[in-house]
Amino acid sequence: MKFSLLNQVRVQNPLVHNITNAVAAYFAANGLLALGASPIMADETEEMADMAAICGALLINIGTLRQPTIAAMLAAGEAANTRGVPVVLDPVGAAATALRRETVARLLAEVKFAAIRGNAAEMVFIAGQAWQGKGVDAGSGAADAAQIAAKVAAQYGCIAAVSGATDYVSDGLTTFAVKNGTPLFPKITASGCLLGSVIAAFLAVAERADSLNAVTQACTVYAVAGERAAAGLAETQSGTFGVKLVDALAALTAEDVERMARVEAV
Amino acid sequence: MKFSLLNQVRVQNPLVHNITNAVAAYFAANGLLALGASPIMADETEEMADMAAICGALLINIGTLRQPTIAAMLAAGEAANTRGVPVVLDPVGAAATALRRETVARLLAEVKFAAIRGNAAEMVFIAGQAWQGKGVDAGSGAADAAQIAAKVAAQYGCIAAVSGATDYVSDGLTTFAVKNGTPLFPKITASGCLLGSVIAAFLAVAERADSLNAVTQACTVYAVAGERAAAGLAETQSGTFGVKLVDALAALTAEDVERMARVEAV
Amino acid sequence: MKFSLLNQVRVQNPLVHNITNAVAAYFAANGLLALGASPIMADETEEMADMAAICGALLINIGTLRQPTIAAMLAAGEAANTRGVPVVLDPVGAAATALRRETVARLLAEVKFAAIRGNAAEMVFIAGQAWQGKGVDAGSGAADAAQIAAKVAAQYGCIAAVSGATDYVSDGLTTFAVKNGTPLFPKITASGCLLGSVIAAFLAVAERADSLNAVTQACTVYAVAGERAAAGLAETQSGTFGVKLVDALAALTAEDVERMARVEAV
Numbered sequence: 001m002k003f004s005l006l007n008q009v010r011v012q013n014p015l016v017h018n019i020t021n022a023v024a025a026y027f028a029a030n031g032l033l034a035l036g037a038s039p040i041m042a043d044e045t046e047e048m049a050d051m052a053a054i055c056g057a058l059l060i061n062i063g064t065l066r067q068p069t070i071a072a073m074l075a076a077g078e079a080a081n082t083r084g085v086p087v088v089l090d091p092v093g094a095a096a097t098a099l100r101r102e103t104v105a106r107l108l109a110e111v112k113f114a115a116i117r118g119n120a121a122e123m124v125f126i127a128g129q130a131w132q133g134k135g136v137d138a139g140s141g142a143a144d145a146a147q148i149a150a151k152v153a154a155q156y157g158c159i160a161a162v163s164g165a166t167d168y169v170s171d172g173l174t175t176f177a178v179k180n181g182t183p184l185f186p187k188i189t190a191s192g193c194l195l196g197s198v199i200a201a202f203l204a205v206a207e208r209a210d211s212l213n214a215v216t217q218a219c220t221v222y223a224v225a226g227e228r229a230a231a232g233l234a235e236t237q238s239g240t241f242g243v244k245l246v247d248a249l250a251a252l253t254a255e256d257v258e259r260m261a262r263v264e265a266v
Numbered sequence: 267m268k269f270s271l272l273n274q275v276r277v278q279n280p281l282v283h284n285i286t287n288a289v290a291a292y293f294a295a296n297g298l299l300a301l302g303a304s305p306i307m308a309d310e311t312e313e314m315a316d317m318a319a320i321c322g323a324l325l326i327n328i329g330t331l332r333q334p335t336i337a338a339m340l341a342a343g344e345a346a347n348t349r350g351v352p353v354v355l356d357p358v359g360a361a362a363t364a365l366r367r368e369t370v371a372r373l374l375a376e377v378k379f380a381a382i383r384g385n386a387a388e389m390v391f392i393a394g395q396a397w398q399g400k401g402v403d404a405g406s407g408a409a410d411a412a413q414i415a416a417k418v419a420a421q422y423g424c425i426a427a428v429s430g431a432t433d434y435v436s437d438g439l440t441t442f443a444v445k446n447g448t449p450l451f452p453k454i455t456a457s458g459c460l461l462g463s464v465i466a467a468f469l470a471v472a473e474r475a476d477s478l479n480a481v482t483q484a485c486t487v488y489a490v491a492g493e494r495a496a497a498g499l500a501e502t503q504s505g506t507f508g509v510k511l512v513d514a515l516a517a518l519t520a521e522d523v524e525r526m527a528r529v530e531a532v
Numbered sequence: 533m534k535f536s537l538l539n540q541v542r543v544q545n546p547l548v549h550n551i552t553n554a555v556a557a558y559f560a561a562n563g564l565l566a567l568g569a570s571p572i573m574a575d576e577t578e579e580m581a582d583m584a585a586i587c588g589a590l591l592i593n594i595g596t597l598r599q600p601t602i603a604a605m606l607a608a609g610e611a612a613n614t615r616g617v618p619v620v621l622d623p624v625g626a627a628a629t630a631l632r633r634e635t636v637a638r639l640l641a642e643v644k645f646a647a648i649r650g651n652a653a654e655m656v657f658i659a660g661q662a663w664q665g666k667g668v669d670a671g672s673g674a675a676d677a678a679q680i681a682a683k684v685a686a687q688y689g690c691i692a693a694v695s696g697a698t699d700y701v702s703d704g705l706t707t708f709a710v711k712n713g714t715p716l717f718p719k720i721t722a723s724g725c726l727l728g729s730v731i732a733a734f735l736a737v738a739e740r741a742d743s744l745n746a747v748t749q750a751c752t753v754y755a756v757a758g759e760r761a762a763a764g765l766a767e768t769q770s771g772t773f774g775v776k777l778v779d780a781l782a783a784l785t786a787e788d789v790e791r792m793a794r795v796e797a798v
Contacts, residue, residue: 026292039721047597047628047630065313099313099316236300236517238516239296239512242296242512245771251768287573288554332600365576453566454565504778505779509775
């Protein structure tokens with residue numbers, strides 16, 4: 001597998017509009033800059049249409065929902081759809097509260113997403129199956145993650161990425177397992193949120209027909225960057241890992257990823 | 267003194283609901299993850315009751331007050347009280363503005379707190395004494411911190427923790443001095459805010475009757491982690507200290523804390 | 533050139549009120565603490581007048597605009613003007629959306645700024661020239677940055693700082709080129725936002741008549757801290773750079789800056 005889209009991100013430096021949570025904003029912006037993309041965070045309804053006019057992709061993350069932000073998410077999603085700007089959904093803690101369940105349902109009904117990324121518990125909820133998780137954590141995820149990815153993708157006509165020790169990326173017909181990564185990812189906050197933004201950056205530079213490949217490359221680049229960042233660290237060095245992950249996103253080359261990638265069709 | 271609650275936090279991985287300020291959110295989430303707890307940040311009134319149903323503790327921090335968030339704090343506090351979920355108050359810059367003074371007064375009137383944590387200047391205000399501080403800083407704190415802790419605890423029927431070079435933790439009858447720590451703590455933002463969240467995590471896994479011990483353990487674990495993180499650093503390396511503090515919170519064992527703890531009844 | 537105001541910041545520890553964006557809040561607070569100032573973030577309209585009564589300077593950064601925050605910016609600016617508290621404007625992505633264009637125009641009409649800091653593209657917009665930039669990035673900035681600085685300063689009767697590989701600081705009559713810095717600055721998010729806050733800290737301890745010198749010192753101290761932080765780092769180590777920049781802001785002495793400064797009148 002080639003990872004040429006990483007080079008495209010660095011050449012095109014796409015502007016990625018993030019409507020993300022209060023916890024992830026700083027880390028996601030630094031991660032996107034390190035990757036080679038250009039982040040912009042904005043969540044005031046009034047400027048969502050203008051953002052859609054200048055951005056290459058939109059990321060909607062529901063990690064810290066507020067009523068004004070929900071309106072902005074819907075306005076931004078509609079504007080992006082109108083302009084053909086790819087939209088990524090990160091349904092953080094989707095089933096934790098009625099507000100999150102209703103907001104996710106409304107977003108899925110009113111916005112066409114190019115990709116949906118979540119952990120097993122969140123994606124199980126998106127797929128309409130029984131909720132098994134807790135809060136915003138990955139949860140037990142008893143169900144088979146590859147099947148969940150395929151189901152979400154088929155149900156919403158998008159690319160679905162289920163994050164975990166192994167990531168599964170599917171368009172509903174073909175599903176890839178990305179076996180790279182590190183146990184340090186769940187030890188830092190917003191590591192999943194940043195992956196959602198990275199997916200948006202890759203979709204910004206990809207052909208629509210190439211979306212499955214773009215999301216798979218994004219997950220692989222991110223997971224390999226995590227392996228690189230974790231090299232030589234103890235599992236307790238999560239603070240240091242967060243810093244080194246940003247460094248690794250900037251230092252990684254397409255050749256590095258190609259050499260280290262452990263991606264298989266399932 | 268034993269520090270078995272640190273192991274309990276890591277075993278039970280309690281979900282801690284933080285209504286915290288815009289500055290502290292990222293650092294507090296990473297610190298709680300490192301400690302072994304599971305953070306969730308949410309401040310939309312609509313989902314506060316649902317949060318109380320799934321969380322082991324609630325932290326209310328007034329560092330960046332907004333009107334919608336004040337309503338959420340009151341709703342969350344009431345819901346937590348109803349369910350017996352322990353609530354921690356961090357009255358950041360409590361006396362700096364009328365809005366903060368009025369909000370703290372209203373929170374203290376409408377919500378039953380298990381613990382209140384602040385610096386000397388903030389706790390002096392809570393205790394209704396003359397304000398001597400400036401903004402959100404620790405201030406001069408001429409009054410005796412141990413007495414302030416005992417007074418706040420007795421006045422509000424909770425555990426009071428006064429942070430400083432030495433922390434004082436009291437239930438109004440018994441007061442402990444935690445002499446661990448490092449001058450680097452006040453050099454990084456949100457170090458006090460994270461302690462408030464750590465106290466919430468310890469209360470989430472403790473028996474109510476054991477709250478004084480739980481808060482004392484939380485303050486000691488945090489102060490010892492600071493000592494570990496500061497080891498070998500110059501006082502000017504505050505950026506590095508913030509990263510190493512997260513590492514230290516993850517690496518520290520109950521035995522390490524027991525060996526390093528300098529806790530005395532006063 | 534002497535950099536005595538750095539010592540003044542550390543001696544006076546001025547309280548700097550930041551109405552800044554959701555991405556920069558954490559980094560700006562840590563940077564100000566490292567420098568020796570005392571940060572406070574607050575953006576609820578109700579407490580803006582109280583903030584003006586206790587703060588030495590106000591920074592208004594439009595990076596993530598929300599309607600309630602716009603009202604707070606106007607209230608804070610008016611209160612600061614009434615009390616003679618210096619106000620700094622950081623017009624992040626000023627021309628990216630109608631909301632930002634209108635908000636900047638309204639702020640410039642209703643608030644008297646002591647200093648305006650932005651990248652070339654943002655300052656070109658402030659100067660009313662043709663927009664050449666993209667989103668919140670520095671843009672192409674074909675126009676001459678020194679002229680833009682002089683024009684903005686003359687137009688608004690303030691100090692203007694145009695950030696870039698070389699910073700230009702002008703009062704409309706005299707313009708200084710600050711040639712210190714590092715290519716790592718644009719690789720981390722909020723590096724410009726933190727400079728805006730640093731400028732506010734220097735203005736808080738300076739005589740009004742000395743504002744050009746104060747802003748020039750602020751830009752030089754910050755650029756030299758960046759050089760120090762970048763020493764020995766690869767251009768890909770942006771995560772590490774962000775941490776070391778905070779360390780460098782704390783470790784730097786006025787003598788270090790005087791020795792390393794490359795400042796010229798143009």
